[in-house]
Amino acid sequence: MATRAQTQPKPPAHKWGMVIDLDRCTGCQACVIACQAENNVPINDEKSFLDGRVIEWIRVERYWEGDFPDVKARFLPVLCQHCDNAPCESVCPVYATYHNNEGLNVQVYNRCVGTRFCGNNCPYHARLFNYWEPVWPEDLRNQLNPDVTVRTRGIMEKCSFCIQRIRRATRGGKKVEDQAFNPACVQACPTDAMTFGDLLNEDSRVSRMWEDERAYRVLEALGTNPSVKYLKQVDADA
Amino acid sequence: MYHRRTLTDAQINRELLDVVFRTPMWWVAIVSVLGIIVAGAASAFGFMMNQGLGVTGLQQPIFWGFFITNFIFWVGISHAGVMISAILRLSQAEWRRPMVRAAETMTVFALTVSLLQPLIHAGRPWRIFYWVFPYDWARGIWPDVRSPLVWDPTAIITYLTSSTLFVYTALIPDLAVIRDRSTGWRRTVYGILSLGWHGNPRQWKLQGIAGILLSALILPVFVSVHSIVSWDFGVSLVPSWHTTVFAPYFVIGAVHSGVSAVVTLMIVMRKLYKLENFIWEEHIDAVARLLIVVATAWMFFFWLDIVFGLWLREEQEITVWQLRMFEPPWSWLFLAFIMFSYIIPVPLWLFRRVRRSFTWMLWTSLMVNVGMFLERLIIIVPALMRKGPWTFTFDTYRPSAVEVTIIVGSIALVALLLMLFSKFFPLIPLWEEKEGQKLIDEVKVGDRVIPALVKEH
Numbered sequence: 156m157a158t159r160a161q162t163q164p165k166p167p168a169h170k171w172g173m174v175i176d177l178d179r180c181t182g183c184q185a186c187v188i189a190c191q192a193e194n195n196v197p198i199n200d201e202k203s204f205l206d207g208r209v210i211e212w213i214r215v216e217r218y219w220e221g222d223f224p225d226v227k228a229r230f231l232p233v234l235c236q237h238c239d240n241a242p243c244e245s246v247c248p249v250y251a252t253y254h255n256n257e258g259l260n261v262q263v264y265n266r267c268v269g270t271r272f273c274g275n276n277c278p279y280h281a282r283l284f285n286y287w288e289p290v291w292p293e294d295l296r297n298q299l300n301p302d303v304t305v306r307t308r309g310i311m312e313k314c315s316f317c318i319q320r321i322r323r324a325t326r327g328g329k330k331v332e333d334q335a336f337n338p339a340c341v342q343a344c345p346t347d348a349m350t351f352g353d354l355l356n357e358d359s360r361v362s363r364m365w366e367d368e369r370a371y372r373v374l375e376a377l378g379t380n381p382s383v384k385y386l387k388q389v390d391a392d393a
Numbered sequence: 394m395y396h397r398r399t400l401t402d403a404q405i406n407r408e409l410l411d412v413v414f415r416t417p418m419w420w421v422a423i424v425s426v427l428g429i430i431v432a433g434a435a436s437a438f439g440f441m442m443n444q445g446l447g448v449t450g451l452q453q454p455i456f457w458g459f460f461i462t463n464f465i466f467w468v469g470i471s472h473a474g475v476m477i478s479a480i481l482r483l484s485q486a487e488w489r490r491p492m493v494r495a496a497e498t499m500t501v502f503a504l505t506v507s508l509l510q511p512l513i514h515a516g517r518p519w520r521i522f523y524w525v526f527p528y529d530w531a532r533g534i535w536p537d538v539r540s541p542l543v544w545d546p547t548a549i550i551t552y553l554t555s556s557t558l559f560v561y562t563a564l565i566p567d568l569a570v571i572r573d574r575s576t577g578w579r580r581t582v583y584g585i586l587s588l589g590w591h592g593n594p595r596q597w598k599l600q601g602i603a604g605i606l607l608s609a610l611i612l613p614v615f616v617s618v619h620s621i622v623s624w625d626f627g628v629s630l631v632p633s634w635h636t637t638v639f640a641p642y643f644v645i646g647a648v649h650s651g652v653s654a655v656v657t658l659m660i661v662m663r664k665l666y667k668l669e670n671f672i673w674e675e676h677i678d679a680v681a682r683l684l685i686v687v688a689t690a691w692m693f694f695f696w697l698d699i700v701f702g703l704w705l706r707e708e709q710e711i712t713v714w715q716l717r718m719f720e721p722p723w724s725w726l727f728l729a730f731i732m733f734s735y736i737i738p739v740p741l742w743l744f745r746r747v748r749r750s751f752t753w754m755l756w757t758s759l760m761v762n763v764g765m766f767l768e769r770l771i772i773i774v775p776a777l778m779r780k781g782p783w784t785f786t787f788d789t790y791r792p793s794a795v796e797v798t799i800i801v802g803s804i805a806l807v808a809l810l811l812m813l814f815s816k817f818f819p820l821i822p823l824w825e826e827k828e829g830q831k832l833i834d835e836v837k838v839g840d841r842v843i844p845a846l847v848k849e850h
Binding site: 188198206207208209233242245246247248249266267268269270271272274275276278279280283284285286288307309310311329331374377 | 395406444445446447449451452453455456457458511513515516517518521534536537539540541542543626628629630777780781782783786788828
């Protein structure tokens with residue numbers, strides 16, 4: 156049986172967060188592809204889109220504003236918001252999803268029984284269910300990332316803020332420099348629209364951007380308290 | 394006033410125990426057909442486990458579909474047992490007598506089948522046994538008590554245990570009657586089951602007290618079970634799922650569908666087991682009157698649910714209700730639901746001729762349950778289809794053949810369990826009937842003959 160000392164939460168060493176500057180986002184989907192490659196996300200074909208069973212840990216939502224020819228495309232990359240008051244966590248009967256002390260909303264694949272209640276309760280549609288056993292073509296098997304679990308059918312999965320990279324960087328309580336490592340999506344972003352880092356480190360880039368006057372959180376009225384902020388797009392002609 | 398039928402104890406024993414001592418061919422035929430359907434559904438479930446939940450019609454925003462609908466539906470049906478037996482027993486309604494056991498038995502079987510539904514629904518049901526039931530003492534990882542999916546089994550298993558005890562307590566005197574009339578291994582089995590019942594005054598007294606106590610103790614469980622089931626929705630963030638009226642709305646809806654199911658069951662059993670001497674027009678009439686009240690109360694809560702939902706004029710709530718009421722195919726299902734569960738049956742029940750007609754009551758009560766199944770579907774799926782401003786689905790939820798087979802199988806399973814139960818145990822309590830006969834002694838007052846005890850009406 157676990158001792159009391161073991162179950163006491165450690166004081167948080169980090170609080171991971173992300174800021175996405177929508178002024179810089181071009182909707183190029185590089186983050187989507189990088190995430191797919193890094194996290195062993197199954198390949199989505201046309202059928203999975205038609206069935207509504209796509210698995211994308213990060214997706215780019217696109218909105219059109221105005222009428223032709225005066226039309227603007229707006230992009231919004233959406234990933235798990237790692238809410239500090241996450242609606243998905245409290246409804247899981249088996250603690251397959253919980254909040255760790257670094258501000259991450261963690262999904263434990265091995266505990267998940269697939270009630271899909273968390274998926275219902277996530278207003279961001281960040282949680283995805285494996286309806287089928289994921290399969291990769293034979294010649295792509297060797298490119299699976301050995302640091303990331305290959306999920307089975309019948310369980311939920313979602314963005315982990317590339318927890319394998321966080322673990323590797325902070326292993327053994329190592330001190331991490333700001334921007335020493337990044338999740339795959341941030342690393343791949345050609346326009347540097349995404350910024351990831353430790354919100355407890357006041358000098359980090361993400362902490363500075365966190366207080367930006369353009370910063371807002373999506374569906375803030377729900378009180379989920381996300382760890383992801385977006386910087387509002389400002390039009391030069393507006 | 395009741396049209397009295399006087400039956401001797403011997404006649405009651407003979408007629409009610411007929412099927413216990415005889416196996417008619419039609420019984421074998423019905424059980425085989427039901428067994429085949431259940432086996433078909435079990436294979437469909439096996440196929441689904443083998444292939445993955447991809448064989449269902451579920452998709453990304455619609456994580457819950459037919460199985461959860463069916464879960465709510467059967468928990469709802471199970472509310473008949475307590476409504477009929479506990480509440481009517483405590484309020485001493487005389488007309489409950491022939492239907493108490495049928496209602497309680499249906500409670501037990503409906504609950505059993507409802508407990509199966511979340512297991513069927515889960516992505517990895519084998520893990521539910523692995524994680525939830527043998528508590529993980531070694532690593533100190535416990536089920537999360539904040540989750541309504543932990544409250545659910547707690548409430549349902551409490552209800553199942555108490556209902557099973559309730560059925561069993563009421564069954565003991567009848568088991569002793571069967572024991573006394575059988576030989577060989579049957580005598581041994583019924584002898585063990587009847588716990589040495591000899592019908593002495595002390596045993597009767599204890600049995601009576603146990604019945605009343607259990608009725609009173611089950612009542613809070615009765616209210617809590619469907620309240621807790623409604624909190625599966627109530628604690629979520631999904632629009633239109635979290636109106637505060639959900640708990641009483643679900644409870645009264647459960648009573649509506651459950652009591653209707655008892656009517657269906659009684660009429661079918663009356664026909665199958667030739668119980669014309671025990672189930673009269675008066676009984677069905679009395680249940681139908683109860684149903685009018687229950688259905689109207691349910692309707693009231695239903696409208697409250699809409700009003701509370703729309704009161705704040707939240708955009709998402711309005712979108713969900715618009716999908717439910719005005720956008721096909723949901724608008725058609727909504728129309729069917731409201732017609733079937735209230736607008737058609739309730740005005741019909743206002744007529745005495747309908748209330749006293751077994752044919753009319755059979756079809757109207759079945760209609761109510763079709764409507765109530767649709768109600769649960771309409772609560773669950775459209776809300777998920779319009780969950781938030783980011784929810785976009787161009788498709789709608791279409792249950793697959795596998796899901797439909799499993800739903801049909803669950804209905805067949807309840808029917809099969811009831812057929813098996815009614816083969817080995819009398820579905821109408823002998824002792825309740827005999828007690829009822831004792832109460833109808835007549836006395837002469839002036840020049841009129843009236844019943845000595847008037848408890849009904």
